[in-house]
Amino acid sequence: MLNKRKVVLVVNSRKLKILAAVVDEYIRTGEPVGSKAISELYNINVSAATIRNDMAALEQLGYLEQPHTSAGRIPTFAGYRLYIDELMNPSALSDEEKQRLDRMLGDKDTPEELLIQNAAAALTEITQCAAVVTNSAPRFSVISKVEVIPTGKRLYVILLITSNGSIKNKACRLEFDLDNEQLEFFTRYIEENLSGVSVDELSEEMFDKMVAAVSAYMVSLSPLVMGLCELSEDLRQQELTVSGSEKLLSCSELDKMEVVKFIEHKNGLSDLLEDTFSGIQVKFGSENNFAIGNSSLIVSKYRKGGKEAGSLGIIGPMRVDYKKIIPYIEYLTQQISCLMSGNDDDIIITDTTDGIIPKS
Amino acid sequence: MLNKRKVVLVVNSRKLKILAAVVDEYIRTGEPVGSKAISELYNINVSAATIRNDMAALEQLGYLEQPHTSAGRIPTFAGYRLYIDELMNPSALSDEEKQRLDRMLGDKDTPEELLIQNAAAALTEITQCAAVVTNSAPRFSVISKVEVIPTGKRLYVILLITSNGSIKNKACRLEFDLDNEQLEFFTRYIEENLSGVSVDELSEEMFDKMVAAVSAYMVSLSPLVMGLCELSEDLRQQELTVSGSEKLLSCSELDKMEVVKFIEHKNGLSDLLEDTFSGIQVKFGSENNFAIGNSSLIVSKYRKGGKEAGSLGIIGPMRVDYKKIIPYIEYLTQQISCLMSGNDDDIIITDTTDGIIPKS
DNA sequence: ATTTAGCACTCACAGAGTAAGAGTGCTAAA
């Protein structure tokens, strides 16, 4: 073991100040930060040599690392983590900034779907990173209408509409054509059994029971129930939209291959966003099994009427300006929560599925 | 003018053989090809010196070029073109290869949409290039059903179904609620005016007329017509999917910046694919105004019931193994055409739109 | 016990010089 060195391995306030300075400076320039730069640019009133000693300690403590001997330091994951959780002081949004965001977001008449799209667009523009939004509203809504529409020989389209305005459809093929009476029976049956039911409550078992019930009347109706089951599954899973992902391609610190793969498949993202948490959350790509290596995911949940209704955030390089971006995201989620909860009555968003049925 | 040289500027069969050898070898190795390599590897029974003379002639004829003096030769655009059109002899697919493709593609029960997705996936895997598919089926289909479904106060969902199975829906808000008679009038009117009409024929003017006609009966119906108009626009534009575009980033001969720009915007691609042509077509990026410089686009159209229904191909570097890839693409389009036309009667793919209507 | 100045040391990076190797064009002979 070389590199054994007499440094005081105690974090004190100066060391923290230095760590913060290193992270700030690294975020600003993207270059490894040396002791001299810190002593000159940040008013920690000690000499470069002292800072060097502290930096050596911070390195041994696992907060900083050197790309190579005799280069400056860059933050480690732990360094970023400490910085984000404890050290940085977020820059409060100015009134102009808030107004700008409000304008970009929309007002209480803006449909929910558009609201979160606007938020994503705003984030993309301001941060120059990819924005990501999820909407789990459909999951917490109730079925407001079910329709079965004959569209061809033995061919029916089922339509499922929820209270929050999602519309899903799916084509189903039956073995036989239904006559009016049969169709009416089925429509009435599902209307009675599904109308007003919360999407979250729908389960496969429930549909299994319906298949049984309906089959008693007419066996060949079951594909319709199965179709409904699949639609309800679509509703249950949260929608995830990533916008501005091309911005990630111009981040030199991200691997282009990984970014492109991410753009195509969005690997691992929805898992990361399904966790429940409160406040803002910062996750690093390399620490979760997320497609892009040195990336950072900053997200916050918005709420509707007290309930989590989705999340909103950005994906960028680890080296993003956290102290600026975090307040932006916080403000946006807060405003969205506010706008959404304000008027709960009759928002309509169309929102649809793709589905495919086998030919035979 | 230096480089003026006494060479016989006549293409003869040996020169063509040499050109083919240069292209083959360059495709194989990616390195400029020298006279020695050809005399050793390809059985043209003349000395390297003779080949050198012929290569000088081929260079003056514009089929070959030298990256720098005293390097081997690489093909020019014209060289590739001649090779592709006349010289190469495509390697016929073995039975195993055909079976492999068939397995990857699906069978006659595989829905159309999935069929072309599978084809794209197969091409990506086999060629290690980006695959591109378009589907203009919706455009050549006819409207088979239009429905207007009341779903809430002053709120209606329009449903548009085409003969090829695309289903699009959209929510519309009206100023007033419709009574049964009004709804029936409207449904009957659009049913009469749209049913059986080819999607390709639908135009804004047509909908303008409908707005006028319908407004005469009741002014506030026009949002419904506008909604239909928007849905029809969605149907008209051909769908274009590029898969595996990350593969292009690992092609050393392509400019990464250009690839990135292409991935972002797919510049120029849909124009290139909208041309009608028969058989297989090879286009070079630099010759068309297509985003990626030294790229090559190899596409073929598949047909459904005799009519062009979309295209299928790859985007790769100019230096791709044409004689292998072209038979692959030909086989795939042939099989797709076959599978699609086989049972033309009642294929159904659901395929839907997202839409948003303002709240009030 | 901390902090600081001074100094030797390490490492990445860029530029210059060099040797090897591949491939050519040209000439003259077959």
Next chain:
DNA sequence: TTTAGCACTCTTACTCTGTGAGTGCTAAAT
């Protein structure tokens, strides 16, 4: 018309070198 031979060109890889940034350590100062 083809071929062998040869001088020439150009790329590539390698080595050597100097420079600059930044460090770690020591010894002196506070």
